[in-house]
Amino acid sequence: xxxxxxxxxxxxxxxxxxxxxxxxxxxxxxxxxxxxxxxxxxxxxxxxxxxxxxxxxxxxxxxxxxxxxxxxxxxxxxxxxxxxxxxxxxxxxxxxxxxxxxxxxxxxxxxxxxxxxxxxxxxxxxxxxxxxxxxxxxxxxxxxxxxxxxxxxxxxxxxxxxxxxxxxxxxxxxxxxxxxxxxxxxxxxxxxxxxxxxxxxxxxxxxxxxxxxxxxxxxxxxxxxxxxxxxxxxxxxxxxxxxxxxxxxxxxxxxxxxxxxxxxxxxxxxxxxxxxxxxxxxxxxxxxxxxxxxxxxxxxxxxxxxxxxxxxxxxxxxxxxxxxxxxxxxxxxxxxxxxxxxxxxxxxxxxxxxxxxxxxxxxxxxxxxxxxxxxxxx
Amino acid sequence: xxxxxxxxxxxxxxxxxxxxxxxxxxxxxxxxxxxxxxxxxxxxxxxxxxxxxxxxxxxxxxxxxxxxxxxxxxxxxxxxxxxxxxxxxxxxxxxxxxxxxxxxxxxxxxxxxxxxxxxxxxxxxxxxxxxxxxxxxxxxxxxxxxxxxxxxxxxxxxxxxxxxxxxxxxxxxxxxxxxxxxxxxxxxxxxxxxxxxxxxxxxxxxxxxxxxxxxxxxxxxxxxxxxxxxxxxxxxxxxxxxxxxxxxxxxxxxxxxxxxxxxxxxxxxxxxxxxxxxxxxxxxxxxxxxxxxxxxxxxxxxxxxxxxxxxxxxxxxxxxxxxxxxxxxxxxxxxxxxxxxxxxxxxxxxxxxxxxxxxxxxxxxxxxxxxxxxxxxx
DNA sequence: TTGAAAGCGCTAACAT
DNA sequence: ATGTTAGCGCTTTCAA
Numbered sequence: 001x002x003x004x005x006x007x008x009x010x011x012x013x014x015x016x017x018x019x020x021x022x023x024x025x026x027x028x029x030x031x032x033x034x035x036x037x038x039x040x041x042x043x044x045x046x047x048x049x050x051x052x053x054x055x056x057x058x059x060x061x062x063x064x065x066x067x068x069x070x071x072x073x074x075x076x077x078x079x080x081x082x083x084x085x086x087x088x089x090x091x092x093x094x095x096x097x098x099x100x101x102x103x104x105x106x107x108x109x110x111x112x113x114x115x116x117x118x119x120x121x122x123x124x125x126x127x128x129x130x131x132x133x134x135x136x137x138x139x140x141x142x143x144x145x146x147x148x149x150x151x152x153x154x155x156x157x158x159x160x161x162x163x164x165x166x167x168x169x170x171x172x173x174x175x176x177x178x179x180x181x182x183x184x185x186x187x188x189x190x191x192x193x194x195x196x197x198x199x200x201x202x203x204x205x206x207x208x209x210x211x212x213x214x215x216x217x218x219x220x221x222x223x224x225x226x227x228x229x230x231x232x233x234x235x236x237x238x239x240x241x242x243x244x245x246x247x248x249x250x251x252x253x254x255x256x257x258x259x260x261x262x263x264x265x266x267x268x269x270x271x272x273x274x275x276x277x278x279x280x281x282x283x284x285x286x287x288x289x290x291x292x293x294x295x296x297x298x299x300x301x302x303x304x305x306x307x308x309x310x311x312x313x314x315x316x317x318x319x320x321x322x323x324x325x326x327x328x329x330x331x332x333x334x335x336x337x338x339x340x341x342x343x344x345x346x347x348x349x350x351x352x353x354x355x356x357x358x359x360x361x362x363x364x365x366x367x368x369x370x371x372x373x374x375x376x377x378x
Numbered sequence: 379x380x381x382x383x384x385x386x387x388x389x390x391x392x393x394x395x396x397x398x399x400x401x402x403x404x405x406x407x408x409x410x411x412x413x414x415x416x417x418x419x420x421x422x423x424x425x426x427x428x429x430x431x432x433x434x435x436x437x438x439x440x441x442x443x444x445x446x447x448x449x450x451x452x453x454x455x456x457x458x459x460x461x462x463x464x465x466x467x468x469x470x471x472x473x474x475x476x477x478x479x480x481x482x483x484x485x486x487x488x489x490x491x492x493x494x495x496x497x498x499x500x501x502x503x504x505x506x507x508x509x510x511x512x513x514x515x516x517x518x519x520x521x522x523x524x525x526x527x528x529x530x531x532x533x534x535x536x537x538x539x540x541x542x543x544x545x546x547x548x549x550x551x552x553x554x555x556x557x558x559x560x561x562x563x564x565x566x567x568x569x570x571x572x573x574x575x576x577x578x579x580x581x582x583x584x585x586x587x588x589x590x591x592x593x594x595x596x597x598x599x600x601x602x603x604x605x606x607x608x609x610x611x612x613x614x615x616x617x618x619x620x621x622x623x624x625x626x627x628x629x630x631x632x633x634x635x636x637x638x639x640x641x642x643x644x645x646x647x648x649x650x651x652x653x654x655x656x657x658x659x660x661x662x663x664x665x666x667x668x669x670x671x672x673x674x675x676x677x678x679x680x681x682x683x684x685x686x687x688x689x690x691x692x693x694x695x696x697x698x699x700x701x702x703x704x705x706x707x708x709x710x711x712x713x714x715x716x717x718x719x720x721x722x723x724x725x726x727x728x729x730x731x732x733x734x735x736x737x738x739x740x741x742x743x744x745x746x747x748x749x750x751x752x753x754x755x756x
Numbered sequence: 757t758t759g760a761a762a763g764c765g766c767t768a769a770c771a772t
Numbered sequence: 773a774t775g776t777t778a779g780c781g782c783t784t785t786c787a788a
Contacts (some may be wrong), residue, residue: 154442360478362479435781
């Protein structure tokens with residue numbers, strides 16, 4: 001990698017000042033056409049690539065939005081790097097040494113895409129659309145302390161998922177750039193928030209279980225995000241109360257263990273008394289529950305119905321397919337960018353809170369009948 | 379947003395020089411413990427967040443890797459922002475206005491995650507692991523010209539997908555930072571490459587169709603990436619040749635149209651003579667083919683078998699589930715980061731080419747029997 | 757229309 | 773152990 005070409009080099013070669021070079025790229029119309037041409041030619045010849053760092057420093061904005069995400073626990077081991085020659089020969093058909101297998105159990109879909117990934121995708125779409133780059137970071141093992149400010153320092157606005165950063169750090173960052181907390185019910189911080197109707201969604205799905213499937217003995221199994229879980233549990237209670245069923249005081253918060261692939265899964269005590277329905281705080285938990293129940297030979301949804309919350313892809317792949325409450329994840333990501341943009345262009349704007357609607361998606365695990373196919377009824 | 383706090387402010391407040399402040403963050407062990415404390419206290423009090431731009435400028439590296447991805451054609455319209463009050467009240471259970479629906483046809487899984495998304499995810503994992511941030515950009519409508527160099531300028535290494543940037547631009551960037559072309563068979567550029575065994579994979583899946591399902595009249599339907607498609611078509615030819623079947627000279631490259639959701643889908647002429655098997659260049663194409671065939675009431679795999687290439691999630695969700703060649707997408711993303719890191723720390727290292735193995739995944743669309751469930755045989 | 761020059765905030769010699 | 777100082781590459785007045 002040759003030493004970086006700078007405005008100075010381009011200016012010298014073009015026989016103009018660095019100001020002109022800069023101007024040529026930033027406000028072309030203010031530069032004489034002929035000069036512009038010369039500068040461009042020089043830039044091209046020199047393979048000039050402007051430094052975003054320098055630009056960011058100079059004009060105080062980076063043009064990027066940040067997302068501070070989870071540290072996916074998953075440690076997929078690197079594939080044995082098949083030392084590569086320059087591609088397959090052209091004609092002599094190389095012997096086929098490709099593995100062939102029927103699809104077996106596969107945890108891949110449990111690991112990606114998770115709901116954070118879909119929200120991230122929404123942010124990507126919105127960033128592209130508005131000319132921002134998206135910077136993705138997360139708690140790193142390498143430089144645990146550095147990283148926090150490290151990503152905050154290179155973006156004009158930041159989105160964070162719950163439990164990724166201490167509130168102290170967040171408020172510190174929020175003092176410099178706009179910050180929005182995603183999937184964290186609004187609380188008394190000075191942050192913007194994007195959430196969904198956790199309570200209403202859980203209430204609705206619980207009522208479905210009660211009224212459509214006649215379940216009267218239901219339990220709620222908790223998840224990882226305390227705030228959201230609380231809201232969802234409230235919805236669960238709402239439904240039971242409205243149906244005049246016994247209303248539990250607390251959710252069941254099962255212990256977790258780490259699976260072979262590094263994912264953390266919940267456990268249910270062996271002698272666990274089966275209810276008629278298990279309302280789970282997240283799809284992730286619900287999928288674990290489905291696994292456990294299958295292990296124990298329990299018929300789902302016959303003996304016990306199971307529901308989730310989120311709407312991740314894996315829920316459509318498993319059998320029985322998971323009935324759940326779907327969050328509008330793409331739209332959430334877009335809302336995040338929306339808020340960030342607004343506060344970037346008007347720094348005095350107060351923090352904003354957006355609660356998006358959810359919808360209950362009926363599949364098989366609640367007792368509804370399966371459809372012939374996903375796309376076609378045929 | 380108050381004016382940014384800088385090292386100068388922290389230094390003044392702590393009663394030390396800016397060098398000490400910098401040192402405190404960069405090499406804490408070289409600063410007396412008591413001083414360190416004072417500096418940290420000042421930084422905290424002032425809510426200091428270091429500027430990555432300035433840092434990047436000063437030490438010539440940004441600590442970020444870039445990914446230049448597609449401009450997803452999808453234009454999901456922003457959700458009607460449900461004007462948000464500060465969360466649901468605590469006790470008076472709010473009326474449930476949540477929509478409930480049985481899952482109908484849903485194109486969502488056709489749009490995300492695509493195989494680019496999974497490769498991206500592999501990069502994310504690897505970046506996290508090695509303390510890099512990942513910067514995601516793509517062709518923007520907003521600043522079409524700017525954006526190219528724009529992202530290149532803020533990262534220490536860049537990955538690009540085929541057809542996203544003109545070779546000219548790529549080589550220009552490659553002159554400054556390491557660049558790896560993903561899913562682009564090695565060619566005569568000066569870039570690093572990460573690909574898979576496109577030819578061998580296609581040959582293997584074609585041979586499965588021939589030998590296990592007795593198909594003798596097969597066609598190959600092309601995709602969008604010319605280079606990969608060529609390699610895959612070669613594999614298709616290899617298989618036919620080895621089986622002494624008639625070997626077509628060219629793939630069928632169907633016209634495309636834009637669907638309601640903004641996705642571009644292929645079309646098949648109405649009077650299209652059905653073969654016994656359709657080997658598609660990508661899962662995306664295969665899924666379109668499945669759609670078209672279903673529309674026309676053709677039995678898959680009974681009348682015609684269909685296969686894909688990539689291993690995207692949607693292929694597991696559709697019925698019949700798609701038999702395909704799976705690329706090790708996560709590992710590809712990791713390989714990309716691997717190469718980039720190597721060339722960043724040793725800029726003189728020559729471009730590197732890595733070809734990863736693929737595996738054929740048998741599901742339903744080839745004629746293999748479905749399994750009872752995805753995770754469990756029960 | 758173009759040039760000169762003063763930063764932007766931080767790092768890393770080099771001094772002390 | 774800490775301070776001084778010279779850049780890093782670019783943008784942007786202000787002059788010419």
